[in-house]
Amino acid sequence: MKKTLLALGLAVIxxxxxxxxxxxxxxYTYTNWDDDFTDSDHAFDVKGTLYFDSVQTGKGPLNEAAFLGHNSNVYASYGYNIVKSNEYAALLDNTILGTAKDEDQYHTLNVGVEYFVEQFYLNGSIGYQKWEGESEFKAPGISLRADDDADRTTYKALVGYLPVSNLLLAAGIDGYTGDGDDEDNRFAVKAKYVAPLNNGQYINLEADGAFGDVDAVTIGADYYFDQAFSVGAAYNIVDDGDEDTDYFAIRSKYFLNPNLAIGGQVGFGDDVQAFNINATLRF
Structure with a gap:
């Protein structure tokens, strides 16, 4: 009996x-800005996903198992970003009145659903973003604090089709509305393709775009050496009508076992560098 149980255990493992x-x-992401204003920029994020049906990993990349299996799910995420400034001169009519420091905090909540119906794909989400700012002004004999805040509601809806099992093409809307005239309703597109190569290797190609008052496009690719290990790159460009900024990142992910993965990313852009570490837990 014990030998039978041991054999079954080894078979599962x-x-x-x-x-x-x-x-x-x-x-967690640390962003280093090449300016004299920003002192520190730290961001933390967490996302939870529940699948309607169990995800089978099979022989494809562990990181792409849910997409390859067309597993519908619901998800929720929270992000926290805190940015602090260096002390800077407070001016009035080119006259230095004293010094000031700023601290900005950003909270982002998002919930959504991703649903596969045969060859059709639906994705909808709604989110809430809140900014809280605090400024401190100092002058001889004076110390003042000022607080300010703003919020924004975000929404996204995509409808897609899978002409072949590993290729997704989708389009829809990606917008937001907030205080005052803070709003944009953009046309959104999404594409993703996971293709097998030789000897158990795969490649992932993906692109996301949103086009409105502010245009944003991200393209990325990942090469899977095997089920567990991948190295990839991504490029992002944002154009607000006055100027455009771009950002390039190199990323990697490794599954220590089918239920636990660690990853990292290094990015470079216009006067900015960023470093990210992340982890995935499956249950």
């Missing part, structure tokens, strides 16, 4: 197929 019903992703 060595099996190439695993299943999971949920996933938690968390990460």
């Amino acid at each position: 060595t099996s190439s197929t695993f299943a999971y019903d949920g996933q938690i992703d968390a990460g």
